[in-house]
Every structure is written in C-alpha cells, then in structure tokens.
Amino acid sequence: MSIALFLSVFLIAACGLIYELIAGTLASYLLGDTVFQFSTIIGCYLFAMGIGSYLSRFLHRGLVARFVSIELMVGVVGGFSSSILFLAFAYTEAFRFILYAVVILVGTLVGLEIPLLMRILKERFQFRELVSHVLTFDYLGALGASLLFPILLVPKLGLVRSALVFGIFNVVVALWSTYVFREQIGRSQVLRAGAIVVLALLGTGMIFANRISSAADNSLYADEVIFSRNTPYQRIVLTKWKDDLRLFLNSHLQFSSRDEYRYHEALVHPGLAALPGAHRVLVLGGGDGLAVREILKYPSVESVTLVDLDPEMTHLFSTHPVMSALNLHSLTNPRVHVINADALRWLDDNTEQYDFIVADFPDPTSYALGKLFTTTFYRLAAKHLASGGLIVVQSTSPLFARQSYWCIVESVKQAGLRVYPYHVYVPSFGEWGYVIGSFAPYEPPKELPTGLRFLSTTNVAELFIFPVDMQPVPAEPNRLNDQVLVRYYEQEWKDVAH
Amino acid sequence: MLSRREFFGAPALIGLWRKTDRKITGSFANDSFPLGHRLRDRAPFRAPARQLRVPIVIVGGGMAGLNAAWHLDKRGFRDFVILEMERQAGGNSRWGENEISKFPWAAHYVPVPAKGESLARELFEELGLFRDGKWDERILCFDPQERLFINGHWQEGIEPEDGATQRDRAQYRRFMEKISEFRATGQFTVPMEGGAKPSPLDRVSMADWLAQQGFDSVPLRWYINYACRDDYGALSKDTSAWAGVQYFASREPEEKGPLTWPEGNGWIAARLIEKFRRYLRTGDAVYRVAPSGNTIRVLTEQTEYIADAVIWAAPTFLASYIIEGAPRAEGFQYSPWLTANLTLDRIPGQKNDEPAWDNVIYDSPTLGYVNATHMNLATHIDRTVWTFYWSLAEHAPNDARRLLLAQDWNYWKEAILNDLARAHPDIRQCVAHMDIMRIGHATARPAPGFIFSEERTRWLKPLGNIFFANSDLSGFSIFEEAQYRGVEAAKRALHAVSRG
Numbered sequence: 001m002s003i004a005l006f007l008s009v010f011l012i013a014a015c016g017l018i019y020e021l022i023a024g025t026l027a028s029y030l031l032g033d034t035v036f037q038f039s040t041i042i043g044c045y046l047f048a049m050g051i052g053s054y055l056s057r058f059l060h061r062g063l064v065a066r067f068v069s070i071e072l073m074v075g076v077v078g079g080f081s082s083s084i085l086f087l088a089f090a091y092t093e094a095f096r097f098i099l100y101a102v103v104i105l106v107g108t109l110v111g112l113e114i115p116l117l118m119r120i121l122k123e124r125f126q127f128r129e130l131v132s133h134v135l136t137f138d139y140l141g142a143l144g145a146s147l148l149f150p151i152l153l154v155p156k157l158g159l160v161r162s163a164l165v166f167g168i169f170n171v172v173v174a175l176w177s178t179y180v181f182r183e184q185i186g187r188s189q190v191l192r193a194g195a196i197v198v199l200a201l202l203g204t205g206m207i208f209a210n211r212i213s214s215a216a217d218n219s220l221y222a223d224e225v226i227f228s229r230n231t232p233y234q235r236i237v238l239t240k241w242k243d244d245l246r247l248f249l250n251s252h253l254q255f256s257s258r259d260e261y262r263y264h265e266a267l268v269h270p271g272l273a274a275l276p277g278a279h280r281v282l283v284l285g286g287g288d289g290l291a292v293r294e295i296l297k298y299p300s301v302e303s304v305t306l307v308d309l310d311p312e313m314t315h316l317f318s319t320h321p322v323m324s325a326l327n328l329h330s331l332t333n334p335r336v337h338v339i340n341a342d343a344l345r346w347l348d349d350n351t352e353q354y355d356f357i358v359a360d361f362p363d364p365t366s367y368a369l370g371k372l373f374t375t376t377f378y379r380l381a382a383k384h385l386a387s388g389g390l391i392v393v394q395s396t397s398p399l400f401a402r403q404s405y406w407c408i409v410e411s412v413k414q415a416g417l418r419v420y421p422y423h424v425y426v427p428s429f430g431e432w433g434y435v436i437g438s439f440a441p442y443e444p445p446k447e448l449p450t451g452l453r454f455l456s457t458t459n460v461a462e463l464f465i466f467p468v469d470m471q472p473v474p475a476e477p478n479r480l481n482d483q484v485l486v487r488y489y490e491q492e493w494k495d496v497a498h
Numbered sequence: 499m500l501s502r503r504e505f506f507g508a509p510a511l512i513g514l515w516r517k518t519d520r521k522i523t524g525s526f527a528n529d530s531f532p533l534g535h536r537l538r539d540r541a542p543f544r545a546p547a548r549q550l551r552v553p554i555v556i557v558g559g560g561m562a563g564l565n566a567a568w569h570l571d572k573r574g575f576r577d578f579v580i581l582e583m584e585r586q587a588g589g590n591s592r593w594g595e596n597e598i599s600k601f602p603w604a605a606h607y608v609p610v611p612a613k614g615e616s617l618a619r620e621l622f623e624e625l626g627l628f629r630d631g632k633w634d635e636r637i638l639c640f641d642p643q644e645r646l647f648i649n650g651h652w653q654e655g656i657e658p659e660d661g662a663t664q665r666d667r668a669q670y671r672r673f674m675e676k677i678s679e680f681r682a683t684g685q686f687t688v689p690m691e692g693g694a695k696p697s698p699l700d701r702v703s704m705a706d707w708l709a710q711q712g713f714d715s716v717p718l719r720w721y722i723n724y725a726c727r728d729d730y731g732a733l734s735k736d737t738s739a740w741a742g743v744q745y746f747a748s749r750e751p752e753e754k755g756p757l758t759w760p761e762g763n764g765w766i767a768a769r770l771i772e773k774f775r776r777y778l779r780t781g782d783a784v785y786r787v788a789p790s791g792n793t794i795r796v797l798t799e800q801t802e803y804i805a806d807a808v809i810w811a812a813p814t815f816l817a818s819y820i821i822e823g824a825p826r827a828e829g830f831q832y833s834p835w836l837t838a839n840l841t842l843d844r845i846p847g848q849k850n851d852e853p854a855w856d857n858v859i860y861d862s863p864t865l866g867y868v869n870a871t872h873m874n875l876a877t878h879i880d881r882t883v884w885t886f887y888w889s890l891a892e893h894a895p896n897d898a899r900r901l902l903l904a905q906d907w908n909y910w911k912e913a914i915l916n917d918l919a920r921a922h923p924d925i926r927q928c929v930a931h932m933d934i935m936r937i938g939h940a941t942a943r944p945a946p947g948f949i950f951s952e953e954r955t956r957w958l959k960p961l962g963n964i965f966f967a968n969s970d971l972s973g974f975s976i977f978e979e980a981q982y983r984g985v986e987a988a989k990r991a992l993h994a995v996s997r998g
Contacts, residue, residue: 479635483641
C-alpha cells in the first residue's frame with residue numbers, strides 16, 4: 001500500500017514536470033529564443049508552485065477531497081495545456097499572455113499537491129520517513145519525466161498527446177486516491193463521476209490530437225496544406241480549401257486559384273496583345289507556369305523560354321496533377337523550354353533576343369531578391385529586347401507599398417526605357433501593380449485573345465489610370481550598390497501590418 | 499557479456515570520444531620570408547650569367563611598380579623591365595582562385611575616387627570602369643556593404659548603432675563635424691602629397707587626440723581604433739592623429755562604393771600585368787643595386803641589368819639591404835598581417851541576416867572577413883570564399899612577426915575559427931579548406947611624428963638616379979598612394995633618362 005502511495009507521488013511529480021517542459025518547448029518552438037523562454041517559464045512555474053504551497057495552509061478540512069479535485073483540475077488544465085497553447089498561437093494575438101497564465105495556473109495547482117499529500121499521509125507515517133519518502137519519489141518522478149520527454153514523448157507522441165497522456169495520469173491518481181482514502185472522504189461518488197468526465201474529455205482530446213497539432217502550421221496557411229517542401233532555394237507550400245488552391249513561397253502568398261486569372265491576364269496581355277508579331281517570349285521567374293499559360297494563347301508565339309531558379313518548383317508545376325491542370329499543362333507544351341537558372345546570371349551569360357519579356361519575381365523582401373529589381377537587371381533585360389519589344393515587370397502593390405512601386409517604375413526608366421505603369425485589383429492581393437518598359441512608344445492593345453475572364457478591350461486602357469491614392473510619389477531608383485527598394489518595401493509593409 | 503562492438507560502442511554512446519568536427523584542409527600560402535631573410539642576412543646569391551642593357555629598371559611588381567610602368571607606357575617609353583621577386587606579381591594586390599570564386603590575398607577595394615583624384619580616375623577610365631561620368635554598376639559594392647556583429651546579432655553598417663546611447667550618438671556627430679572642419683582645410687587629400695602640411699596633429703597619437711578632444715564614447719573609440727587597425731595595421735594609440743584624421747577627412751564620396759571585385763584589387767593588378775606581361779620578370783629577385791659611373795647595375799641570379807635609372811617600388815626599408823650606399827630607412831615601421839582564405843561549402847546558418855560584403859565582429863582583435871561571392875549577380879549562393887583579415891596590431895611589429903613565424907598553421911586556423919565562431923557558432927561545419935598567408939611587412943605604419951619627419955621626406959629625393967616609389971613614402975599603404983608614388987617616380991626617371 002505505501003509503495004502504491006509513493007508511486008502516486010512519483011506520477012504527479014512527473015506530470016508537473018512534463019507540463020513545464022511542454023510550455024518551455026512550445027514557447028521556444030513558436031517564438032524562438034530558447035534560453036529566454038525556458039528561463040522565464042521555469043522561473044514562473046517554480047514561483048507559482050511557491051504560491052500553491054503557500055495557499056495550502058488555508059485548506060483545513062476535507063483534505064482528500066480537495067486533493068482529488070486539485071488532481072482533476074491539473075489533469076484538465078495540464079492535459080490540454082499544449083492544445084490550448086497551439087490554438088492560442090494559431091487564432092489569437094494573446095499567445096504570450098495565455099502561455100504565462102497557463103504556466104502560473106498549472107504551477108499553482110501542482111504546488112498545492114505535495115503539501116496536501118504530506119498532510120494527508122502524516123497520520124500513516126513518521127514525519128522523518130514521510131519527508132524522506134515523499135521527496136525521494138518527487139525527485140524520482142522529475143527525473144523520469146525529464147528523461148522520457150525528449151527520448152520518447154516528443155518524438156513518438158508529440159506535444160499535444162504527451163500533455164493529454166499525463167493529464168490522464170493525474171486523473172488516475174485522483175481515482176486511485178478516492179479508493180485508498182475512501183474512509184476519509186464523504187462524497188467519493190461525486191468526485192469519481194467528475195473524474196470520469198475529465199477522463200472522457202482527455203480521451204476525446206486524444207482522438208482529435210492530430211488536428212490540433214497541425215493547427216499551428218495551418219494558422220499561417222489558413223487552409224489545408226496539400227504540399228510542402230523545403231528546397232535549397234525556398235519553402236514551397238500549397239494549400240487547398242474547397243476549390244481554392246494557394247501557393248506560398250517562404251510564407252508569402254504567390255497566387256490563389258480563385259483570382260489568379262486577374263493577376264496573370266493583367267501581367268501578360270496588355271503587353272503581348274500590343275505586339276501582334278511577337279514570336280519569342282522570355283519569362284523570368286514564374287515557375288508556376290501560369291504566365292506561360294496566358295502566353296500560349298497567342299498562336300504567333302513560336303517559343304517561350306522560362307527561366308526559374310528552382311527545379312523543384314518547375315517540376316511540381318509540370319507534373320503535379322492539380323497544378324498542371326491549373327496551368328493547362330503549359331510547362332510541358334512543346335513550344336515551352338524550361339531552364340533552371342539564376343535569372344540575373346542567365347541574362348548576363350546569354351545573348352538571345354525576345355519580343356516580349358516577363359519579369360515575375362517574388363516581392364523584394366531581401367537584398368538577394370532585390371537584385372532582380374535593380375537598374376542593372378533592367379539594363380541587362382533591355383539588351384535582350386528585340387526591336388519594338390516590351391518588358392513587363394511585376395511591381396508589388398502601388399497602394400500598400402506606394403513608394404516601392406514607384407521605385408520599381410523609376411528603376412525601369414533609369415535603364416533607358418519608356419515606362420507605362422498600370423495596376424489591377426486582385427482580391428487575394430489587393431491592388432497590384434505592373435510596369436511595361438519599352439524603347440518605342442506603347443499603346444494599350446485594341447484586340448485581345450478570346451476567352452479571357454477579366455480583361456476586355458474596354459477595360460484594358462483603364463488599367464493605366466491611377467487613382468489619387470496610388471499616383472506617383474518621389475522615389476530613388478533601386479541600384480545594386482544602394483537597394484533603396486528593399487528598405488522602402490520593408491518600411492511600407494511594416495506600416496501595413498500595424 | 500558485452501560483445502566487442504558494444505564494448506567499443508559504449509564510450510561513444512556516453513560521449514567519451516572527442517567531439518568530431520569536420521576535417522579542414524589547407525596550408526600556409528605565398529610564404530616570402532625565406533628569401534626576405536636571405537636578403538636581410540646578406541646571404542650569398544648566384545652571380546648572373548648574362549648582361550642586359552635596359553634604360554629603366556623597375557624593382558617591385560606591386561601597385562607602385564605596375565603604375566610606374568603604366569606611366570612610362572603612356573609616355574611612349576617602352577624600354578624598361580619590371581623585376582618581381584615573387585612568382586606572382588601584384589604585391590599586396592595579389593589574388594587567388596578556386597572552383598568557387600576568385601579571391602583577394604590582401605587589398606580588396608578602392609574607395610570611389612572623387613573628382614579631384616585625377617590619376618585614379620584616369621586609370622579606371624582606361625580600364626572601362628568609368629564612362630560618361632558614371633561608374634560601372636557591376637563593381638560598385640553591392641548592398642548590403644557592411645555589417646557588425648554586436649550584442650549577439652548583426653547590425654547594418656560598421657559604426658556601432660546597436661546599444662549606442664544618446665551621448666554616444668552626440669559624440670559621433672561631433673566627431674563627424676570635426677572631420678568636416680578638417681576636410682574644409684584642404685590639407686587632407688588623396689593622394690596625401692596634394693594637401694598635407696606639417697601639423698601638430700602628427701605629434702600625438704589618434705587615441706590621445708580623441709582624449710584631448712573629450713571623445714570618450716566607448717563605441718566611437720572602438721570604431722576609430724578599428725579604422726586604424728584596418729587601414730594602417732596599428733592601434734589608434736600607435737597611429738599618428740594626422741593619419742587617423744586623414745582616414746576620415748580625405749574622402750567625400752559622391753557615389754556609394756567602394757569599388758570592389760571578387761579578387762579585390764587583384765582585378766586591377768591582373769589588368770596591368772596583362773598589359774605589361776612583356777616587361778615583367780617574376781621570380782627574379784634583385785639582390786644588389788650598385789651605382790657605377792653613369793649607370794646602375796641591378797643584379798638578379800639570372801641577369802645583370804645595366805640601367806640609366808632605377809625605380810625602387812619595393813618597400814623602402816629593403817633599400818639599405820640591397821642598394822649600395824643607401825642609408826637605413828630609420829623611422830619606417832611596418833605592420834605584419836595575417837590573411838586567410840576560407841572555402842565554405844555551406845553558408846553558416848542565418849535566418850534573417852543576409853551576409854554583407856564586409857563583416858566585422860565587435861570587440862574582436864581581428865578585422866573580420868570579406869565575402870568573395872558578394873559581387874556575384876546570382877540571387878542564390880550556396881558556396882563561397884571568405885577572406886579573413888588580421889593585422890596583429892596589439893603587438894609591437896617585431897613581436898608580432900616573431901609570433902607569426904613561431905606558430906604553425908593549425909594554431910592560426912584554430913584562432914581564426916574561434917574568432918568567427920563568436921558570430922557563426924556552426925562555422926566549423928561550413929569550412930572545408932583554409933589557406934593562410936603571413937605577410938611580415940604588409941602595411942606602413944604612420945606612427946606619431948612620422949608623416950612630417952625628416953626620416954620620411956628624405957626618401958622623396960632620389961639617390962643619384964634611383965627614384966623611390968613605394969606607397970610607404972606616404973606613411974601608409976593604400977592603392978592611391980602606391981599609384982601616385984609609382985607615377986611620380988616614373989616621371990622623374992623618364993626625365994633623368996631623356997636628359998642623360
């Protein structure tokens with residue numbers, strides 16, 4: 001009997017330590033800065049245990065019933081702690097507050113356990129033996145938990161299930177106590193019923209554990225992730241919700257299948273439809289093949305060269321059934337040549353001329369990407385323009401990042417090209433901007449391919465009209481030795497986020 | 499019973515085996531001190547087998563020598579040779595190359611020459627870097643240029659911003675105001691000879707001058723000390739305040755630079771070497787220069803050159819060891835440097851920090867590293883070469899030279915990795931190869947009092963028809979000074995030859 005009692009001490013000690021480790025691990029995982037998270041969480045947790053120990057003096061009667069209720073509470077809060085924290089991170093702004101609230105609550109409850117238990121057991125053992133045994137098993141429990149946690153629990157069960165399993169242990173201790181101390185409690189039936197309810201809750205939690213643990217990852221991508229891969233160049237994530245497919249590169253949305261036609265029609269047709277004799281087209285970036293899909297609507301186009309850095313990206317959009325259906329198998333079309341290369345290097349190393357060039361790169365979120373929006377880049381691209389040819393550039397949002405947008409326009413201009421800025425509304429992006437660069441004067445097309453869903457001969461000219469809140473602002477050109485664009489962009493999107 | 503395997507596995511399991519880092523290959527590169535020491539000790543050299551009459555002999559194929567040749571060639575004078583003791587010409591602008599990139603061995607940039615710097619502009623225009631009033635954007639250092647590892651993370655720029663107090667910032671501003679005043683005097687120019695006037699600044703050290711002026715901001719003093727270590731290889735307490743001010747006041751860039759190339763100033767050296775290949779004799783060490791009558795005998799182990807004039811572009815301190823009748827170059831001090839080229843087949847882990855061109859670690863005795871692939875147009879780089887710089891400024895030059903020779907490659911390799919590990923904990927997993935170069939007399943040290951000393955200025959005058967041309971005549975070793983001294987000596991040599 002006494003061994004069984006001390007085994008309970010072992011179990012509750014283990015449970016207590018597991019909740020602390022879970023909070024620390026989750027916080028480091030979600031917020032980074034491991035040293036800070038673990039230090040503050042261990043500190044708060046131990047302090048809360050002190051509060052619990054202090055509070056124990058105010059409990060006088062019915063100690064066993066109190067102990068059982070506390071076990072049940074620890075079981076619920078501790079057992080669901082990682083679920084609560086994952087969901088708090090995914091759906092609220094108050095993650096840190098909830099984190100420390102959970103830590104302090106669990107700590108306080110755990111702090112109550114040992115003092116209460118010692119007072120309950122003091123009749124059965126000599127004080128000297130009692131202190132020695134309880135503390136021995138307490139520390140043994142801590143050792144067991146701290147070994148089990150990294151070796152078995154995290155790799156095999158994951159954080160959500162581990163917490164739930166240990167919540168169940170708390171409930172088992174509670175149930176066991178109602179049996180061992182049956183003479184000392186009156187309302188054991190009520191407590192047992194309560195324990196069964198908590199057990200059922202935790203059991204249900206186990207069933208849904210998978211969904212909860214993926215919630216944090218999915219919170220960035222609100223929908224179900226259907227493909228995700230880290231390539232040497234970027235993190236590619238595809239999500240799907242009903243009929244909406246979304247592509248994220250390094251967590252930045254690239255398109256939504258619901259409205260990408262607006263983006264890609266506006267990217268390609270204002271330029272290409274104005275070049276009736278265009279034979280050779282170059283697409284830089286755009287490994288999703290969606291711009292190429294639009295380009296292939298022109299029978300006059302004999303060849304399309306697509307230069308994208310990431311082979312996994314072009315492979316995915318050539319072979320994945322859902323993705324290649326979206327781009328109408330454009331990347332496997334015989335008119336299309338896919339080259340995996342660094343765009344700026346490729347332009348520098350090659351000499352071919354093109355009638356139409358599309359620069360469709362991710363936004364300039366880093367100095368590395370910013371190179372693809374520099375005067376050097378546009379000068380090099382201009383060398384590849386056949387006479388009368390045009391280049392079109394994806395140029396971020398003239399509404400959210402107004403100075404960035406006009407900086408890109410200025411950079412194209414500095415490369416010696418005439419510039420024709422225009423914009424379009426894409427629901428999943430907001431207002432989006434482009435700029436056409438050309439040596440010769442350009443006019444919006446009078447004719448367009450048939451079957452377009454957004455552009456028509458009536459609205460194409462309107463794209464070139466800028467409302468007051470998107471009209472030009474002064475901006476320096478983006479140059480390799482002074483990438484003002486990266487700084488404008490960072491500042492402007494920071495302002496949007498706040 | 500434990501099986502054999504379990505028995506041997508056990509220590510590994512509990513971690514008793516030494517932690518294994520990947521093996522890093524490499525060695526010392528371009529060691530030149532054996533030859534230098536033979537010259538110093540006046541060891542016997544083989545007598546040359548043939549004799550050649552050449553009107554002008556240039557001794558030393560570094561920037562000064564190559565620019566002397568550049569001037570002679572421009573004046574249509576082609577009767578000269580350049581004698582270089584190393585197998586590769588270029589001096590402090592030597593470079594190397596591996597399968598990843600070219601890389602510098604020492605000098606790695608030139609500040610964008612201002613309008614007044616006509617010599618540098620002329621050369622760069624000729625090399626196609628400056629056209630229609632615009633600098634080639636491929637060689638203006640790409641953004642981000644510099645970063646500093648301070649307080650556990652990287653900040654943009656080398657001037658410490660992170661953790662700087664209001665008081666520090668106020669001192670930064672006051673310092674820059676002082677510098678503007680100095681600039682306005684017109685006495686701080688590039689090259690220095692254009693404006694330099696004897697000044698009391700030269701009599702105190704930069705550190706003392708800062709203290710006198712009430713500059714006590716710790717980050718400001720770190721920054722200025724860094725500048726002195728970087729350009730002069732000396733601590734601010736061992737640098738003339740005039741030279742310290744010159745570093746900041748002599749330049750007012752009208753374009754964001756500097757000019758740089760993957761191989762550093764090796765790019766300039768390579769163009770000049772290519773142009774003057776016919777005149778260049780490498781691995782041909784001059785061991786004696788002996789004036790005799792109207793001519794000067796210049797001896798190497800291959801050839802005895804009979805010259806009318808000699809342009810001495812080698813370091814000035816060597817003159818007394820080789821030129822008959824030359825006095826000792828008293829007062830000339832040189833800092834020894836250690837540079838290393840590290841081949842990285844992985845870029846150290848960095849989430850939000852993009853590598854800059856020049857990367858400096860705050861409070862490190864070293865100068866940090868320059869990334870050779872920074873000037874690559876590619877957006878994605880997965881392998882690179884870093885050039886690591888260390889002017890052993892905290893030691894007296896002689897002690898530092900002894901230390902440089904006493905320690906083996908492994909010692910320096912470990913010292914370099916330990917230094918880098920402060921900012922890059924995973925550096926040992928990234929470096930595959932490291933070559934280390936030891937340069938005993940790398941840069942001239944402008945010690946207090948030297949710039950306006952008789953000891954320096956006496957060498958501006960020729961010794962008969964021997965004209966001195968090394969950048970050390972300016973008191974410090976930078977490209978523009980080497981070019982200026984080289985061209986000046988060439989002008990006077992040409993004059994002497996045409997007169998004769």
